[in-house]
Amino acid sequence: MNDGLPHVSGPPTLEDVARAAGVSRATVSRVINGIRNVDPAIQERVRQAIALTGYAPNQAARSLVTRRTGAIALIVSGAGSGEENPFPGQVFADPFFGRVAGGVVGHLRPLGVHPILMFADTLESRDQVIGYLRQGNADGAILVSISAEDTLPKLLADASLPAVLFARPVRPIPISYVDVAHRAGGKLAADHLVARGCRRLATISGPLDLPAAQDRLAGFQEAMAVHGHPYIPHAEGNFTFASGEAAMERLLAEHPDLDGVFAANDVMAQGAMVVLGQHGRRVPGDVAVVGFDDSSAALACRPPLTTVRHPVEDMAAEMARLLMVHIEQPDHPVTSKIFEPTLVVRESA
Amino acid sequence: MNDGLPHVSGPPTLEDVARAAGVSRATVSRVINGIRNVDPAIQERVRQAIALTGYAPNQAARSLVTRRTGAIALIVSGAGSGEENPFPGQVFADPFFGRVAGGVVGHLRPLGVHPILMFADTLESRDQVIGYLRQGNADGAILVSISAEDTLPKLLADASLPAVLFARPVRPIPISYVDVAHRAGGKLAADHLVARGCRRLATISGPLDLPAAQDRLAGFQEAMAVHGHPYIPHAEGNFTFASGEAAMERLLAEHPDLDGVFAANDVMAQGAMVVLGQHGRRVPGDVAVVGFDDSSAALACRPPLTTVRHPVEDMAAEMARLLMVHIEQPDHPVTSKIFEPTLVVRESA
DNA sequence: GAGGTGTCGGAGAGCGCTCTCCCATCATGC
DNA sequence: GCATGATGGGAGAGCGCTCTCCGACACCTC
Structure with missing residues (x-):
């Protein structure tokens, strides 16, 4: 021995x-x-x-002295204070989340930094997240809130932990965020539909407690007003396929002669197109359809969906970049970056 | 002072x-x-x-002495040795990945363990992953391989790092894994279609270099043989919507009278249903369709898709459980756990 | 009352690394 | 020739925690 x-x-x-x-x-x-x-x-x-x-x-020994871990938290923060969801599957299964993850990983991997996946859906889990960060398990956090009433952004700001949000918080909070110009996106859709010759337009919005949904709707309505259409029939959905179907049914019942629809995301547009088909309307011949996001759902539509591109991957990469800046310079002022959406013209409009 | x-x-x-x-x-x-x-x-x-x-x-100080980090790596390991993909978006955007992430997080969160998201698509990034694990950044790894030729499982086994695979590796490797009984799933689809009265069946398989695709096909064919149908027309797809469309076109061209289709995943079934509709076939009246996975795509089909449920969340949770066992007991023998699929009957068949 | 047994708190030695001093060496300037 | 830097390497003090010893004390048993 x-x-x-x-x-x-x-x-x-x-x-x-x-x-x-x-x-x-x-x-x-x-x-x-x-x-x-x-x-x-x-x-x-x-x-x-x-x-x-x-x-x-040995990373632990290194972290102990440098006070840096080379890891950041990628948090999906959600709904109320209800009971815990055994499988946060619905959330992670949303392709949108995957795009965020992809963008973040794409930027961070060359830097040798890795995201730690966290899910905060209860009061308790929000505390757990804060504790986790305070223990120095991660140097900062990227936060995707899926509900308007999420309190985690405020907790993060109060603890003055380096953090960046996806999308502008509902209430002003001193915390950096990245977002897309939703209003401009709504305008893109309106301009395109009008240019195509549509005259009897309607829109399917997202849940109106979300700023993103409000802005897409407002941008669309305002642009339509400019084009001389002050009143646009509108049905509210919640970004799901089924809600898109239901909204389309309602719109069609009240306005059987409509010739163009703007849905606030691709998945609702997909549902709307199915309903249009069931009612014998041809897309884009009888009714033109424009979606929002340019997600994989847009390509699974028949005909392929014309949509407003939400540059999620680029935005996620920017969040990562911004977070690294905040980590490196703790005194860096809070900033925001707004991306411009673009129109992707396919066959549906 | x-x-x-x-x-x-x-x-x-x-x-x-x-x-x-x-x-x-x-x-x-x-x-x-x-x-x-x-x-x-x-x-x-x-x-x-x-x-x-x-x-x-302070977690770093604690890890330094306990040699445990309370983190595990969740690795999506991919294709060849080609150039790096700036955004691993396509992969993470697959809802399948989200289901895995959800299942893993669901099991691990109560234990205070968090997954670190990693993406290995190049030779270099595979080494990076191994190095990361060897530095003690994570106590073990959960690996989802998206290509048959992935070498990471072997590297992991050689380094004898605690690891669990999603799906049986192509070549035998001394490493634990969790899988679903693909053959039994194929049989479920066959039995259901035959019981429904379908007589002229065809199938759309996944890429046949994947064991999962082979087994689903074999299970379907074998069960059909038992039912007295030794020959089943078959077109190969690659699990994408477009490949499902293309495969359906080919099958319909050669067998215009078919009355039932089994697609090896829901997304291809969705593509197939669109093509069937374009060719004037009613589902399930003229042609019954069965998918595989029970993913969100199954609910976005019209009519909703009858499908073989792939219990991804449960399997992911089991991977997490198994990994924790391996971490706690380094000498624990390599094990595998195979889940039984079930049939979810909706309206398409 | 002596010796044995059990319970519970403190001392202190690391875990593996970074980083500040400090010192040796050698080129440079006047 | 000697002070003056510049250069490059070593010594060693921690970073914050866990965990093994060890000692103090209370309670038994014979």
Whole structure:
């Protein structure tokens, strides 16, 4: 046992590498972190020793002194204070969330930073998230709120933890966020439908307690007013396929002669198109349809859906970038960045 | 500066709590970790001190000594050695991935363990993942491979890192996995279609280099043979909407009289149904359609899709459970768990 | 009352790393 | 020739926690 030889016990440490290279721990650390000048010959020796020993730095030890983890929390924060949902499947299963995750990972991976997936749907889990962050498990947070009444943004701001939100919070909070110009998107849809020659338009909005839904509707209505159509029939949905179907049924019952529809997201547009088909309306011949998001659902529509592109991946990447800035410069002022939507013309309008 | 008072410098530590409670660091640690008996009165005093100071244990320091991080990697591992995809959006945007994430989070959250999202699509990123795990950033890994030729499972097994796979690996590897009985699923579809009275059946399979696709097809064919139909027309797709459309076109061209279709996933079934509609076939009147997965796409079909339920959330939860066992008991033998699929009857068949 | 047994709190040694000092060496300037 | 930097490496003090010892004390048993 105590024959004096360096027995292998667990993974190699800096000390082991230093011994193998015949230098001190500090020098190995300098080579690894590229800090200060180290003689090229010694650098080479250290690198060989690292390869030889198969050394990988222990992140916990490193975090302990640097107070940085190289991880950030990617939080989906949700509804009320009700009981816990055993499977937060519906939320994560939304392709929208996947696009956010993809954008965040795309930006962060080259930096060696990884997102920790968290889900906060109850009061308790919100506290858990804050505690988690305060324990230093992550350097900051990216937050996607799926309900208007979410209190987590405020908690985050109060704890002055580095954080960036997807979408403008309902009530003003001193916290950075990234959003798309929803109003401009609504206008794009209106302009396109009018330019196509549609005259009897209607719209299916999202739930009106969400700023995004309000703005898409307002942008559409305002642009239509400019085009000389001050009144636009409107049915409210909740961004689901079924709600799109139901809204379309209502609109069609009251306005059988309509020739154009703007739905506040692609999935509702998809539902609307199915209902139009059932009622013998051809798209885009009889009724033109424009969606919002440019999600995978737009391509699963027949005909393929003309839609307002929501640059979710780019926005997510920007959130990641902004968060890193906040982490690196704790005094960086709160900022927001608004992306411009674009129209993707396919066949439905 | 040195007036002897305990100046606030950074977050409170165990030491601070100990001082406030008038006990030693060790005692506070014992109270927090619930180890050994501590006098109730002292426990109470410690708890008050914790509340007073707003103490939260530093995870890095804790990990350094326990060698456990309370985090696991959730890895989506992909295609070849090609160039990096700037946005791994397509992958994460797949609702299937969301269901896995939901199931994993559902099981792990009560345990205070959180998944770190990782994406490995290149040789380089695979090494990065292994390095990350070896640095002790995560205690183990849950791996979802999206291509048959993925080498990460083998790397994981070779490094003997705790890991669990979603779906049986193409080649046998000493690593635990969770899967569904694909063959039995194919049989469920066959039995249902035959019981419904369908006689001229066809099937749309997934890419046949995937074991899952092979097995679904084989299970369907074998069951059909038992029912006296030794030959089943078959078109290969790749699990996408468009490939389902294309496959259906081919099948319809060659077998215009078919009266039932089994598609190896819901999204292809959705594409097939659109094509059937375009060709004037009513579902289920003229042609009955059965899908596989019971994903959100099944509910977005009109009529709603009868499908074989793939219990992804339960399987993901089981992966998480199994991984925790492997982490806690490093010598635990490699195991697999196969879930039984069930048939969800809706209106399409 | 001596010795044994059990309970409970404190001391202190690390875990593996970073980073500030500090010192040795060598080129430079007047 | 000697002070003056610049350069490059080592020593060692922590970061905040866990956990093994160890000691103090109370309670038994014979």
